[in-house]
Amino acid sequence: MLRTTIFATLAMALALPAAQAADPIKAAFVYVGPIxxxxxxxxxxxxxxxxxxxxxxxVETLYVENVAEGPDAERAIERFAREGADIVFTTxxxxxxxxxxxxKRFPDVKFEHATGYKRADNVATYSARFYExxxxxxxxxxxxxxxxxxxxxxxxxxxxxxxxxxxxxLGAQSVNPDFKLKIVWVNTWFDPGKEADAAKALIDQxxxxxxxxxxxxxxxxxxxxxxxxxxxxASDMDAFAPAAHYTAIIDDWSAYYIARVKAVLDGTWExxxxxxxxxxxxxxxxxxTDLPADVAAAAVEMEAKIRSGAFHPFTGPIxxxxxxxxxxxxxxxxxxMLLGMNWYVKxxxxxxxx
Amino acid sequence: xxxxxxxxxxxSRLMVWLSPLLALLLTFIFGTxxxxxxxxxxxxxxxxxFIKPLTEAWSLEEIVVKATPLALIGVGLALVFRANVWNIGxxxxxxxxxxxxxxLPVMLPDLQGPLILPAMLACGVLGGMAWAAIPAFFRIxxxxxxxxxxxxxxxxxxxxxxxxxxxxxRDPDGYNFPExxxxxxxxVIPALAGRMHFGTIFALIAVAALAILLGRTLKGFEFRVIGxxxxxxxxxxxxERRSILAVLAVSGGLAGLAGIAEVAGTxxxxxxxxxxxxxxxxxxxxxxxxLNPLGVLCASLLLALTYIxxxxxxxxxxxxDKITRVFQGAILIFVLACDVFIRYRLHIHPRRQPAxxxxxxxxxxxxx
Numbered sequence: 034m035l036r037t038t039i040f041a042t043l044a045m046a047l048a049l050p051a052a053q054a055a056d057p058i059k060a061a062f063v064y065v066g067p068i069x070x071x072x073x074x075x076x077x078x079x080x081x082x083x084x085x086x087x088x089x090x091x092v093e094t095l096y097v098e099n100v101a102e103g104p105d106a107e108r109a110i111e112r113f114a115r116e117g118a119d120i121v122f123t124t125x126x127x128x129x130x131x132x133x134x135x136x137k138r139f140p141d142v143k144f145e146h147a148t149g150y151k152r153a154d155n156v157a158t159y160s161a162r163f164y165e166x167x168x169x170x171x172x173x174x175x176x177x178x179x180x181x182x183x184x185x186x187x188x189x190x191x192x193x194x195x196x197x198x199x200x201x202x203l204g205a206q207s208v209n210p211d212f213k214l215k216i217v218w219v220n221t222w223f224d225p226g227k228e229a230d231a232a233k234a235l236i237d238q239x240x241x242x243x244x245x246x247x248x249x250x251x252x253x254x255x256x257x258x259x260x261x262x263x264x265x266x267a268s269d270m271d272a273f274a275p276a277a278h279y280t281a282i283i284d285d286w287s288a289y290y291i292a293r294v295k296a297v298l299d300g301t302w303e304x305x306x307x308x309x310x311x312x313x314x315x316x317x318x319x320x321x322t323d324l325p326a327d328v329a330a331a332a333v334e335m336e337a338k339i340r341s342g343a344f345h346p347f348t349g350p351i352x353x354x355x356x357x358x359x360x361x362x363x364x365x366x367x368x369x370m371l372l373g374m375n376w377y378v379k380x381x382x383x384x385x386x387x
Numbered sequence: 388x389x390x391x392x393x394x395x396x397x398x399s400r401l402m403v404w405l406s407p408l409l410a411l412l413l414t415f416i417f418g419t420x421x422x423x424x425x426x427x428x429x430x431x432x433x434x435x436x437f438i439k440p441l442t443e444a445w446s447l448e449e450i451v452v453k454a455t456p457l458a459l460i461g462v463g464l465a466l467v468f469r470a471n472v473w474n475i476g477x478x479x480x481x482x483x484x485x486x487x488x489x490x491l492p493v494m495l496p497d498l499q500g501p502l503i504l505p506a507m508l509a510c511g512v513l514g515g516m517a518w519a520a521i522p523a524f525f526r527i528x529x530x531x532x533x534x535x536x537x538x539x540x541x542x543x544x545x546x547x548x549x550x551x552x553x554x555x556x557r558d559p560d561g562y563n564f565p566e567x568x569x570x571x572x573x574x575v576i577p578a579l580a581g582r583m584h585f586g587t588i589f590a591l592i593a594v595a596a597l598a599i600l601l602g603r604t605l606k607g608f609e610f611r612v613i614g615x616x617x618x619x620x621x622x623x624x625x626x627e628r629r630s631i632l633a634v635l636a637v638s639g640g641l642a643g644l645a646g647i648a649e650v651a652g653t654x655x656x657x658x659x660x661x662x663x664x665x666x667x668x669x670x671x672x673x674x675x676x677x678l679n680p681l682g683v684l685c686a687s688l689l690l691a692l693t694y695i696x697x698x699x700x701x702x703x704x705x706x707x708d709k710i711t712r713v714f715q716g717a718i719l720i721f722v723l724a725c726d727v728f729i730r731y732r733l734h735i736h737p738r739r740q741p742a743x744x745x746x747x748x749x750x751x752x753x754x755x
Contacts, residue, residue, distance in 0.1 A: 095702055
C-alpha cells in the first residue's frame, strides 16, 4: 500500500514538465534525537530520505539532529529559514512555540510542526494516530501474557502518551477485562539507560509484556534478555530482540513528506492539520512474528476494521479511573477529547502525574 | 627518550600568550585529520566550524545569545573557584532563578507596567542566591562538601521545575502539555537586535564588576587569600565562613539572573527544559578563562562559537552531531592541556637515563 503511494507520487513527480526543474527547493528537518535512535527520529529521517529519492536533484534536504527542546530550538529552526529553506519540518512537540516565533519572522517560508496544535498561515501541523496500533498490541498482549500484567515505559504525561496508554489497556481489556498495566515514567524521549532500567523494574514486578512510548530499542532488548516479550516502537525493532519482538507500531512519514514537498514544488502548499492513521498509511504494523496464527490473523483483521472506520479504539462505554463515564455506550470519542486526553481509563494501576 | 614535566618557579609570561596559539594549531591538525578520516573536506569543515558563523550578522547575534548565560554564570563561578569553594550546582541555581523570576508572569498574568520586569529579575537573583545559600549553610554549619550538596540540588531544582510546569503552572489553554503560559509583553526582556536581548548588558556589567572586585578591591583579595591559604587568611582577620557564604551567594545570584534572563529573554515561557546544560558548561568557561572575569567572557564566546559552528557544520556538510561534539571536546582538551605549559616546563632527554625504580615514581609525582 505504502509502496504504491510512493510510486504513484514518484510517477507524478517524474511526469512534471522539466521546465519546472530549475533551482532545487530546500526541505529542512529539525530532529529532537539522533537519527540513529532506531525509533522516532530514525523514522522521520527515513521520510527525509524518501523525499530525496523521490525528487532527486529537484529537492535538496538538510537536517540537524539532537536539538534540545528549549532555548536552542529557535536558533536551529531559524538557521534553516536563513539558509534559504523553502519548507522546514520540526519534528518534536517542544518545537511548537519556537516554530511559531520563527514563522512570524519568515512569512515566505513554510513550516510543518509534528504533534503540536498551534498553526498559522505558514505553519501546518501533522501527527499520526498511533493509538490505533496501540489498541491492537494491547489485544495481542492480553492474549499472549501469562501473568496478565504488561509494563509500559512512558515518556511524558502529555495527551499523546496518555492516549496511547489508554488505547493499549482498552485493547487488552477487550480480551481480558482483568488485565493489569504497570507504568514507569522516565521523563525523557531518548535515554537508553533509563529506558532499560524502567523495563527491568517492570519485569521484576511481574510484567511479561513490555511496551514503550520512548524512542530507543532498549526496552525490547531487555525484554529479550529476560525472556519476556514486547513490541517495537516507531520503527520495526525486530533485529534488536528477534525472539521477543511480536510486532511494532511503525510511524511512516514518507508519503506525507513527499506530498507536502510536492505541494511546495507545485505552489499549492497550504497550512492545515493532518492526523493520519492506518487509513493514510501513516501508522503501519510491522510483520507479526512469533505469534500463533489465530492471534496474528485477529490482529490483521482488527487493523482492517480500524482502517475502514468500522471500528474505533475509543468506543464507549469508557469509564475513567474514578468511575466517571467519559464516552457513552456505542459512542466514539471525538478528536477534541483525544487531543486533550488527561485521564486514565479504569483499570490502570497508576496515578497520572499531575 | 624521556619526556618530563618540571614545575616552573613562576608562571611563564610567554606561555600565557603562546598556549592558546599552540592549542589552536593542535585543534586545526586534529580537525584536519578527523574530518579527512571521515571523508569530509577538512578545509570546508573547519570553515563551517570557525569562520562561517563569524561572517553573518545573525549568527554573530546567536553567538552572543548563547554566550550570555555562560558568561553570567561563568564569572560567578570564577569568583567561587578562586575562593576555593566548589559550586558545581550553578545549573540548579539557574533553574531556581528562572522559577522565582517567573512567579509574577505566570501567577499574575494580568499584571502590567514597567516595574514587572525589574521585579522579575530581582526575584530571579534572590532565588539563585537562596538556592546557593543551602550548600553554603551545610558547609559552614556541618562541614558538608558543597560539591555534593550543590550538585544534588541541581536535580531537586530540575524536578521542582518539572512538577510546576506539569502541575500548578501548566498553561490552562495548553492541551495539558507541560509548559507555562507565554509571558505577557511587559514581562519579556526587550531585544537589542534580533534575538539578542538586554541580558547581554547584564553579563557585561557582571564581568566588569567582578573584574574590579577580584583585581582591585580588598574584598577580592580577601576571597583569594581565604581560598589559597585559609589559615593565613584567618590570621589576617578574614572570616572563612563569611567568605564562603558571600561567594556562593554572588555566584548563585548571577546564575539565577542568567536563568530568568534566558526565560524572559529568549524563551518567553517556562518549559521542562530551559537549559542545554549552561550551568555545567559554565564550569568549563570558568576554567577556560583561567578564572579571570575577562577571560571567562572570551571563553564563553569561544564555547558559543563551537556550538554554533558545530550546528553550521551539521547543516552545511551533514557532519554527524556526535562528530561535532567530539571535535568540541577536543578543542577544550587542547586549550586546557596547553595551559599546563604556563606552569610547567617540558624536558626531553635524548637518551633514557639508567632505569632506577626509586627515582621514577618521584619524577612521576611532579606531573600534576
